[in-house]
Structure formats: structure tokens, C-alpha cells
Amino acid sequence: MADDLGWQDVSVPMHTEATALNAQWHTPHLERLAAQGTVLTNGYAAAPVCTPTRVSLMTGQMPARHNVTYWTLHHDRDTSKNHPRIAPPAWSKEGLQPGTPTLPKVLRDAGYRTIHAGKAHFGAHGTPGSNPSHLGFDVNIAGHGSGAPSSFLGTHNFSAAGKQMANTPDAKPGRPSVWDVPGLDAYHGKDMYLTEALCTEAINALDAAVNDGVPVYLYFAPYAVHTPIMANAKYLQRYEGLHRTEAAYGTMIESVDAALGRILERLDHHGLANNTIVVFTSDNGGLSAHARGGTPNTHNAPLHSGKGSSYEGGTRVPWVVRWPDVTEPGSRIDTPVITQDLTPTLARAAGAVFPADHPLDGADLRSVLKAGGVPTRPLVWHQPHQWGANGPGIEPFSAIRDGNWKLLVFHDGPRVELYDLSEDLGESNDLSVERPEMTSQMLQQLRRVAIGTGLQMSIDKATGTPIHLPSGTGGAQ
Amino acid sequence: MADDLGWQDVSVPMHTEATALNAQWHTPHLERLAAQGTVLTNGYAAAPVCTPTRVSLMTGQMPARHNVTYWTLHHDRDTSKNHPRIAPPAWSKEGLQPGTPTLPKVLRDAGYRTIHAGKAHFGAHGTPGSNPSHLGFDVNIAGHGSGAPSSFLGTHNFSAAGKQMANTPDAKPGRPSVWDVPGLDAYHGKDMYLTEALCTEAINALDAAVNDGVPVYLYFAPYAVHTPIMANAKYLQRYEGLHRTEAAYGTMIESVDAALGRILERLDHHGLANNTIVVFTSDNGGLSAHARGGTPNTHNAPLHSGKGSSYEGGTRVPWVVRWPDVTEPGSRIDTPVITQDLTPTLARAAGAVFPADHPLDGADLRSVLKAGGVPTRPLVWHQPHQWGANGPGIEPFSAIRDGNWKLLVFHDGPRVELYDLSEDLGESNDLSVERPEMTSQMLQQLRRVAIGTGLQMSIDKATGTPIHLPSGTGGAQ
Numbered sequence: 010m011a012d013d014l015g016w017q018d019v020s021v022p023m024h025t026e027a028t029a030l031n032a033q034w035h036t037p038h039l040e041r042l043a044a045q046g047t048v049l050t051n052g053y054a055a056a057p058v059c060t061p062t063r064v065s066l067m068t069g070q071m072p073a074r075h076n077v078t079y080w081t082l083h084h085d086r087d088t089s090k091n092h093p094r095i096a097p098p099a100w101s102k103e104g105l106q107p108g109t110p111t112l113p114k115v116l117r118d119a120g121y122r123t124i125h126a127g128k129a130h131f132g133a134h135g136t137p138g139s140n141p142s143h144l145g146f147d148v149n150i151a152g153h154g155s156g157a158p159s160s161f162l163g164t165h166n167f168s169a170a171g172k173q174m175a176n177t178p179d180a181k182p183g184r185p186s187v188w189d190v191p192g193l194d195a196y197h198g199k200d201m202y203l204t205e206a207l208c209t210e211a212i213n214a215l216d217a218a219v220n221d222g223v224p225v226y227l228y229f230a231p232y233a234v235h236t237p238i239m240a241n242a243k244y245l246q247r248y249e250g251l252h253r254t255e256a257a258y259g260t261m262i263e264s265v266d267a268a269l270g271r272i273l274e275r276l277d278h279h280g281l282a283n284n285t286i287v288v289f290t291s292d293n294g295g296l297s298a299h300a301r302g303g304t305p306n307t308h309n310a311p312l313h314s315g316k317g318s319s320y321e322g323g324t325r326v327p328w329v330v331r332w333p334d335v336t337e338p339g340s341r342i343d344t345p346v347i348t349q350d351l352t353p354t355l356a357r358a359a360g361a362v363f364p365a366d367h368p369l370d371g372a373d374l375r376s377v378l379k380a381g382g383v384p385t386r387p388l389v390w391h392q393p394h395q396w397g398a399n400g401p402g403i404e405p406f407s408a409i410r411d412g413n414w415k416l417l418v419f420h421d422g423p424r425v426e427l428y429d430l431s432e433d434l435g436e437s438n439d440l441s442v443e444r445p446e447m448t449s450q451m452l453q454q455l456r457r458v459a460i461g462t463g464l465q466m467s468i469d470k471a472t473g474t475p476i477h478l479p480s481g482t483g484g485a486q
Numbered sequence: 487m488a489d490d491l492g493w494q495d496v497s498v499p500m501h502t503e504a505t506a507l508n509a510q511w512h513t514p515h516l517e518r519l520a521a522q523g524t525v526l527t528n529g530y531a532a533a534p535v536c537t538p539t540r541v542s543l544m545t546g547q548m549p550a551r552h553n554v555t556y557w558t559l560h561h562d563r564d565t566s567k568n569h570p571r572i573a574p575p576a577w578s579k580e581g582l583q584p585g586t587p588t589l590p591k592v593l594r595d596a597g598y599r600t601i602h603a604g605k606a607h608f609g610a611h612g613t614p615g616s617n618p619s620h621l622g623f624d625v626n627i628a629g630h631g632s633g634a635p636s637s638f639l640g641t642h643n644f645s646a647a648g649k650q651m652a653n654t655p656d657a658k659p660g661r662p663s664v665w666d667v668p669g670l671d672a673y674h675g676k677d678m679y680l681t682e683a684l685c686t687e688a689i690n691a692l693d694a695a696v697n698d699g700v701p702v703y704l705y706f707a708p709y710a711v712h713t714p715i716m717a718n719a720k721y722l723q724r725y726e727g728l729h730r731t732e733a734a735y736g737t738m739i740e741s742v743d744a745a746l747g748r749i750l751e752r753l754d755h756h757g758l759a760n761n762t763i764v765v766f767t768s769d770n771g772g773l774s775a776h777a778r779g780g781t782p783n784t785h786n787a788p789l790h791s792g793k794g795s796s797y798e799g800g801t802r803v804p805w806v807v808r809w810p811d812v813t814e815p816g817s818r819i820d821t822p823v824i825t826q827d828l829t830p831t832l833a834r835a836a837g838a839v840f841p842a843d844h845p846l847d848g849a850d851l852r853s854v855l856k857a858g859g860v861p862t863r864p865l866v867w868h869q870p871h872q873w874g875a876n877g878p879g880i881e882p883f884s885a886i887r888d889g890n891w892k893l894l895v896f897h898d899g900p901r902v903e904l905y906d907l908s909e910d911l912g913e914s915n916d917l918s919v920e921r922p923e924m925t926s927q928m929l930q931q932l933r934r935v936a937i938g939t940g941l942q943m944s945i946d947k948a949t950g951t952p953i954h955l956p957s958g959t960g961g962a963q
Contacts, residue, residue: 382938386863461859
């Protein structure tokens with residue numbers, strides 16, 4: 010589970026054709042995985058920001074249901090940016106907490122050693138859920154309540170203080186930061202990039218489990234390529250000539266790919282490759298509204314916008330799965346799939362069972378991965394929050410994709426947009442007026458999902474009441 | 487699981503308003519169940535004829551996938567009626583067979599006593615699957631490879647020979663018929679209607695399980711109201727004034743309702759009502775093309791056509807669920823649901839697990855039953871066969887419903903029709919030409935399901951090759 014890695018941030022083509030961005034980045038190990046497995050070209054993250062997607066993987070539920078609809082940090086603080094006219098509803102700003110069934114919990118019950126390595130960001134600081142060990146993981150490597158590291162460098166002790174001292178050697182050490190990465194003291198002061206340290210620790214835990222003869226669920230979440238964008242110096246040469254930030258970004262991507270390569274090699278070494286499901290994906294679309302080099306909002310082209318947005322750039326991400334005897338080597342599948350599908354898929358493959366009263370929104374993808382068809386149920390995104398950067402579609406919204414149609418409801422108004430992704434992947438031609446019956450149909454579908462999941466719309470500041478989700482014409486019968 | 491019971495064949499309103507047919511029929515025990523549970527107003531059978539729907543309940547799969555796309559009888563004979571231009575594909579005319587995971591199998595593995603009472607019709611005569619005991623049932627009461635009884639009367643020994651002797655006392659006894667109901671010898675010669683005999687036996691088996699302290703899955707499938715339409719004399723008085731066939735039909739409905747009442751009473755008696763899920767549904771729409779009194783093809787009004795048809799009359803059926811602590815007493819839910827949804831729903835509620843490599847098309851309905859929303863995935867019907875009666879939509883077809891839209895593909899041609907069920911429940915106004923983009927969208931969805939399930943189209947007799955499923959315009963990207 011890469012962090013903030015966009016649809017075009019890999020060298021494996023995710024679009025119908027290879028793009029200039031595919032040529033710019035370098036992910037040879039992902040290319041190998043794709044050649045041995047399946048590329049899901051319509052693969053989505055559950056949300057355009059980190060925590061909701063990660064909680065969806067843990068719970069198998071869409072954010073509208075699990076209600077962790079935005080990123081978390083402190084248990085008592087809403088991280089949403091202020092919006093002039095609307096406010097978030099009563100969302101779970103504490104994040105995921107013990108008591109909720111999770112994928113690692115049910116896998117552990119089924120006999121698996123469950124290993125967390127890297128970014129957790131499931132529950133807020135000051136709550137039990139900030140520790141992955143309380144959420145079903147037997148092993149926790151460097152995970153806590155923050156969704157980014159103070160620094161990616163071992164020479165900085167992965168800390169704000171270390172970074173400050175490195176930049177201004179005569180400064181006094183600052184106080185510990187909530188963003189400092191915990192648990193990697195062995196690498197402090199060393200010339201070691203965070204992704205590599207995490208990978209080494211993850212492989213050690215994997216080796217130990219193999220040695221103990223137990224099956225393994227390894228959730229490898231390398232913090233990269235989230236901000237701060239900091240270069241892994243050993244890969245920099247390849248990106249000479251790029252904007253400095255983009256060059257650093259390229260090395261972050263390559264650090265993730267190198268870790269993937271090491272894990273794949275370790276599976277080969279243990280003779281486990283033929284008996285292991287490997288999934289590569291990301292928690293939201295690529296950062297593009299700020300902090301990047303080049304033109305803002307173009308980093309996920311041909312998709313529109315990026316992280317935080319309701320448009321495709323916000324949620325469509327790389328998806329590659331290698332599943333021996335299920336995926337066809339080198340195949341490409343265009344059935345839409347989404348983060349929470351992985352939960353029942355992996356649970357079921359492992360013989361693990363969620364409690365009967367825990368609703369699972371995700372679908373078992375086994376037959377999709379084998380044959381490419383079904384399920385075709387609509388996918389729904391819901392973020393009743395203003396994210397902290399400006400860009401197209403970055404505002405409180407709900408959205409639904411059904412077949413090739415996508416409908417967006419911006420809560421401020423509310424306003425509706427409709428796109429035919431088969432003709433207009435870049436979402437530039439709003440058809441909501443031209444196609445009233447399709448707009449109505451999609452609104453009805455969204456409404457049904459809203460009822461079933463308990464989806465909470467944004468609050469109108471003027472009245473203190475929830476914004477009304479527009480209903481399609483034509484009542485259900 | 488009633489047999490051939492149509493959407494309007496009960497006194498509980500399934501439509502938005504009570505109809506003249508609701509007033510005509512008498513199902514007080516179903517009214518009680520509805521008052522204590524939930525009416526699913528958009529409840530469907532998996533297919534417009536018996537066997538495919540019943541196999542869908544057993545397997546959790548749509549007929550396009552399990553490939554028992556038509557009713558079965560003899561292992562070596564295709565029961566499809568001849569069509570002048572097209573023939574069935576290589577469907578599973580032997581029906582369901584041991585080896586395939588089934589709902590009773592996984593429930594049995596989870597510790598349940600699994601009881602079959604009544605019509606099986608899962609596998610053809612001459613195959614192991616003709617016996618429900620080979621498909622996961624611990625107890626088999628009167629089930630075999632036939633989908634109808636020779637007679638509903640104990641005085642006929644539920645046999646063709648007995649019926650013949652009763653009608654012409656001086657006739658020589660005929661040979662045993664494949665339709666004779668097995669295993670009810672204790673009731674032979676007695677004034678006992680088949681539904682009542684089955685109910686008595688089912689309750690005996692239920693009592694025994696309760697006595698043994700084991701949980702129970704009771705599949706009660708009362709043969710009624712399938713042909714032969716034969717009156718249960720004790721209820722006839724209520725239907726005076728109706729066409730003679732319709733009066734007899736009314737007593738068949740009432741026999742099913744009375745059995746439901748006895749089972750509910752028995753659950754109360756055992757103190758199990760608060761710990762038991764009760765589902766009432768039917769295997770296909772009401773018979774209307776032949777063998778009924780009154781005007782053909784009107785018996786499911788406001789729905790169009792009936793059993794065997796692609797139109798709503800063929801597949802929409804009564805659905806009532808009572809699930810303590812899940813369903814809201816007296817509620818009505820319009821989310822579309824279908825037979826195969828019951829399979830994962832009941833399995834999961836019981837803590838039973840299907841093998842990981844067995845695809846389940848059905849959705850866990852628990853959250854739908856609780857709140858009314860999700861899932862909204864499209865429903866697909868597929869019957870590449872000519873059924874044995876003439877009526878609207880009774881020809882080889884595939885169909886898909888998504889939201890309130892329904893698209894039909896008649897394989898002969900092929901021809902396409904599109905209906906907006908929210909405006910046109912009776913499917914009289916084909917919008918396929920007027921709404922090309924919706925037609926295209928629905929065809930794409932159907933195509934995806936076809937790929938994923940291995941759906942087999944009818945064969946063009948002229949060329950010997952499969953009919954082409956029309957593809958929507960606009961490729962997936």
C-alpha cells in the first residue's frame with residue numbers, strides 16, 4: 010500500500026496506452042509483477058485522502074459507512090479545513106478503534122501472523138487505535154497515528170529535530186514532533202532511507218514467521234511517496250534534468266519499487282511465490298495541487314486533478330495483483346475495483362471469516378481477477394470535508410461510478426456533474442443537463458447507497474442542518 | 487420457497503398499493519410475517535422457471551454462471567421446446583450435482599441439521615443430484631428429480647395411477663409416473679392435501695432437531711402452487727364465484743399460507759421465533775400463459791406476462807423476511823434483491839463458509855434488510871431456452887436490471903428492449919431507441935457480467951455458432 014502514489018506514477022501503463030509519465034518513472038519490479046499477474050486499469054482507492062482508504066482496507070467498508078471520512082491526527086481535533094458555507098457532519102475523527110472487526114484480526118483468528126510495517130494512520134493519537142497492535146496486528150513496525158514522517162532520512166533519525174539539526178547544525182534540538190517515526194531507533198544516525206529500513210524490518214518479520222512455520226499477512230505501507238518530498242540520494246542520477254522536486258519524487262517512487270522487489274525476491278527465496286497473493290496499490294491519487302514541481306493538477310494526466318479531489322486523479326491508482334492459479338500472467342482487466350474489495354477477497358482466500366453482523370461493502374474479486382467480469386456494482390466515494398489545498402474538485406463531495414458513468418455531487422450548492430468516462434476520462438464535459446435521465450438514475454443509486462450506509466452529508470452552516478442529497482426524478486416502485 | 491407463486495398471489499401488498507388480486511387471495515399468516523418483518527417489494531427469483539432459481543439458492547450463483555439455465559427432468563434429455571431459428575447452448579441439463587458447494591452443505595459443516603421438505607428439482611432423474619441427500623441435506627422428505635406432483639391428493643397416493651383410478655374407478659392401474667411424489671406412503675389413501683402432509687413431516691423433523699439440541703436449516707418447498715391446479719377442498723368455500731380453476735388456485739395458495747402458519751406457530755412453541763430467520767419467497771413468477779382461468783398473461787398485473795417470461799411477471803415474486811434484531815417490524819424495502827442473495831446471507835448469519843474458490847454472485851442482505859440501501863449492483867437473468875408455452879417475452883433471452891432501468895436482449899435477432907421501471911412497471915414503452923446512451927450503458931454492464939460468469943448465448947441454428955451479445959457503443963477504458 011503505497012502512499013499518495015498516483016495512477017501515472019509508475020512505469021507500468023495503467024491507461025490504454027503508455028504515457029510520457031510512464032516513461033519518466035522507473036518501477037521495474039512492478040513491471041515484473043504485472044507481467045506475472047494482472048493490471049487492474051480501473052482500480053480505485055476508497056477515498057482521495059489516506060486514513061479513509063486505509064480504514065476501508067481494514068474493515069471492508071466504504072467511508073460513507075465506517076464514517077472515518079477524512080484523515081485523522083489528534084483524537085480531539087477535526088483536521089478538516091474551514092469552508093465558508095458548509096461544515097463536516099459528525100464523522101469519526103478518532104479514526105478506527107479496537108472492537109471493530111478488521112482484516113488482520115480475522116486473519117489472525119485464522120492462524121495468520123499479521124505484520125504491519127510502515128504508515129498506519131488508522132486511529133488518531135491519544136486513542137488505542139493509533140497503535141496497529143490494538144487493531145489486529147501481531148507485529149507493528151513504525152506505525153502510529155501520523156500519516157507522514159518528519160523525515161525520510163536515518164541521518165535525521167526520521168525526526169523533525171534531526172532534520173532541523175542537519176539543516177542548521179548549530180540549532181538547538183527541537184521538541185519531538187507528532188510526525189516523528191517511532192520504533193526505528195536502530196537506524197538512527199545511519200545513511201538509510203525510511204523505505205529501506207521499513208523493508209528490512211518487514212523482511213525480518215517475514216523470515217521469522219516462515220521460520221515459525223505460520224502463514225503471513227504482511228501489510229507493507231512504506232510512507233513514501235507522501236510529503237515531505239525528500240530524495241533517496243542513491244537513485245537521483247536517473248532523474249537528472251527533471252525539476253528538483255520531481256527528481257526527488259522519482260527517487261521516492263523507486264524506493265517503493267525497490268522494496269517491492271526485495272519482498273518478491275524473499276518470497277522466491279522461501280519458495281512461497283506460488284502460494285502467496287501479492288497486491289500492489291495506493292491509498293489515494295497522486296499529489297498534484299501543491300508541493301510538486303511543474304504545473305499543478307497535471308501530475309495524473311490524462312486524469313483530472315489529484316489527491317484530495319473528487320475527480321479521477323483523486324482516487325484512481327495503480328493496482329496490480331499476482332495470485333497464482335487465479336490471475337493470468339500479463340493480463341489487463343478493466344472492471345472497476347476499489348480498496349475495500351481486497352478485504353473480503355483476502356479474507357476468503359485465507360479461510361478467514363468476518364463476524365456476521367459486520368457489513369462488508371467490498372466484493373470478493375477472485376472471479377474478477379480470473380475472468381475480468383462481475384461485479385459491476387456502483388462505486389461510491391464520500392468526503393464531506395474541505396481538504397487543505399486548492400484544486401479542481403477539491404471540496405466536500407459525494408460521487409458514484411456505475412459502468413462508465415460517473416456522477417459527482419458537490420455539497421456546496423449542492424451542484425451535480427455527470428461524466429461519461431468512456432468518452433471523457435479527463436472529466437471535462439459535464440453531461441448532467443444534457444442527460445437528465447442518466448443523472449436521475451445515478452442520483453437514485455447514490456441515494457440508495459446513502460440510505461444503506463448511513464452516509465452523512467455536510468452541514469449547512471447557515472441553518473445547522475445537513476445539505477440535502479438531490480434525489481433523482483421518478484420514485485422507486 | 488413456494489412454487490410458481492406470483493407477485494400478486496398473496497394478500498400482502500407487494501406493489502405500492504393494494505390490488506384487486508391482493509383482495510382476492512387469502513394469506514393471513516404471510517400478513518403476520520410481514521407485520522413482524524420486512525416486505526421486499528423489488529424481490530426477484532433468479533430465473534423465470536423452477537430449477538435454475540432453486541440451484542441459485544443452493545449455490546449462491548446466477549444461472550448464467552451455474553449453467554443450469556432451464557428446468558431439468560431426465561439426465562439425457564433437453565427439456566427446452568424447439569425454437570425455429572435458435573437452439574440452447576451446452577447447458578447443464580443434468581442439473582446440480584454433488585461436488586458443488588451448496589448452502590445446506592456449508593450449513594451442515596457449521597453444525598446445522600439440514601432438512602429438505604417438498605419439491606427438490608435440483609438434479610435430473612438418473613443422476614446423484616436428483617436426491618437432495620446427496621446435495622447437503624441430512625433429511626429428505628419427498629424430494630426428487632421432478633418439479634411437480636402427479637397429484638396433490640393423498641387419496642390419489644400423490645400418484646398418476648391413483649388419480650386415474652379415482653377419476654375412472656374401473657380403469658386398470660397405470661404404470662408409475664416420473665411425477666409421482668416419493669416417500670409419503672404413510673399418507674396414501676388418506677384425505678390429506680400434499681402441502682399439509684409435507685408440513686407435518688417437516689415439523690416432525692424440526693421437532694426432532696430441537697429435541698436433539700441442534701440448530702436447523704429447514705427448506706420447506708411445498709410443490710404448491712405449481713400445476714396440476716387441484717383444489718384443497720377445505721378452503722374452497724371462500725373462493726365461490728371465481729372461475730373454477732382460479733378457485734382451486736386460491737385453495738393452493740391458502741394451503742401454502744397455512745403451512746407457513748403452522749411452522750411459525752411451531753417456532754413460537756419451541757421459543758425459537760426470536761432466534762430464527764424466516765424467509766418467504768417463490769421460485770418464479772405466477773403461471774399465466776396457460777392452464778389458468780380468466781385472461782391469459784394478466785395474473786401478475788400490474789406486471790407484464792408471467793412464468794417463463796423475461797418481463798417482470800416472470801421473475802418478480804413475493805419476498806418477506808423476518809429476522810429478529812435486523813428487520814424492522816412492518817417495514818417495506820424497495821432495494822432490488824434476488825434469490826442467490828439468500829445464500830451468502832443465510833450462510834454468513836449461521837457462521838457457515840463457502841470454499842474460497844466458489845464464486846458467490848449473491849450479496850449479503852443483512853444491511854439491506856436493516857436499512858434498505860446497498861447493494862445496488864445490477865441483477866441479471868439469462869434463459870437461452872424456449873419455454874413450453876406462448877406469451878409475451880417467453881423466448882430465449884438475457885436481461886439486466888440496474889437501478890430502475892431494465893434491458894432485455896432477445897436472442898432471436900438479437901433484439902433489444904429498454905424500460906424505465908419507475909415510470910413503466912408494466913414494460914409497455916420500449917425506450918431503447920429513444921435512449922441510446924442508456925441502452926449502450928446497460929449492454930456494456932451485461933457484457934461484463936457475461937464475461938465474468940461464462941454466460942452462454944443461444945446457438946444460431948443456421949450457422950451452428952453462438953448468437954452475438956450486442957455490445958454497447960463506447961469501449962471501456
